[in-house]
Amino acid sequence: MKSKEEIVLLELYNQKDTDQRLWLEPWCEELELPAGASWKLTAVALGPLASTMVTIEFQEDQVVIYGITNAVMRLYAEDELVWECFKPLT
Numbered sequence: 001m002k003s004k005e006e007i008v009l010l011e012l013y014n015q016k017d018t019d020q021r022l023w024l025e026p027w028c029e030e031l032e033l034p035a036g037a038s039w040k041l042t043a044v045a046l047g048p049l050a051s052t053m054v055t056i057e058f059q060e061d062q063v064v065i066y067g068i069t070n071a072v073m074r075l076y077a078e079d080e081l082v083w084e085c086f087k088p089l090t
Contacts, residue, residue: 010041021062
């Protein structure tokens, strides 16, 4: 369940008939977004942010999301947590 300070950054929909590779940077995480699935990407800041921008890059065989450092980033399918990661500022 999402906390009060957690904000939804993106809603991801895979309208293809096949699974879509989802690459998450700077965590070097690779996930498969199932065909027909809908996920939400959220963030909770853990201090001053270096950036508040999320960048999406569409490639031929995958989608790359460059997330926000110094935040806990989470992916949810419905209300189920699929992925969670934190990358501190360096």
